[in-house]
Amino acid sequence: MLTRIDHIGIACRDLDKTVEFYRATYGFEVFHSEVNEEQGVREAMLKINDTGDGGASYLQLLEPIREDSPVGKWLAKNGEGVHHIAFGTGDVDADSEEIRAKGVRVLYDEPRIGSMGSRITFLHPKDCGGVLTELVTAAEPGAHEGH
Numbered sequence: 001m002l003t004r005i006d007h008i009g010i011a012c013r014d015l016d017k018t019v020e021f022y023r024a025t026y027g028f029e030v031f032h033s034e035v036n037e038e039q040g041v042r043e044a045m046l047k048i049n050d051t052g053d054g055g056a057s058y059l060q061l062l063e064p065i066r067e068d069s070p071v072g073k074w075l076a077k078n079g080e081g082v083h084h085i086a087f088g089t090g091d092v093d094a095d096s097e098e099i100r101a102k103g104v105r106v107l108y109d110e111p112r113i114g115s116m117g118s119r120i121t122f123l124h125p126k127d128c129g130g131v132l133t134e135l136v137t138a139a140e141p142g143a144h145e146g147h
Contacts, residue, residue: 040069
């Protein structure tokens with residue numbers, strides 16, 4: 001089942017400016033960055049710490065590359081801030097099916113590729129106390145090191 005907080009996603013209008021804030025204020029450095037065309041975002045993963053299960057916890061900064069992307073629409077409606085919380089799991093397929101069986105809407109029929117080659121799905125915020133929730137199975141160690 002769920003093993004850790006994998007990351008907290010933060011929507012922003014200017015990724016470089018937001019990265020600099022987290023670097024200057026907290027000393028967090030970019031562990032990985034990429035453009036995810038399918039999700040319509042440019043993102044930076046700031047590693048906070050390693051975890052006991054071999055994973056890590058991150059802040060994921062998200063800048064939309066299209067206004068019609070999910071993050072672009074959310075940002076237009078809500079402004080900058082916390083977008084979602086993501087929980088790490090060893091098996092996103094099994095856990096999403098187990099959660100779906102409990103009546104929670106799972107937004108993807110099949111998990112998709114997320115940051116750093118992970119496999120992800122989302123749970124509907126209306127079924128999760130207003131919180132958009134992501135489930136993440138990390139890629140195998142070393143599969144997407146660095147930038």
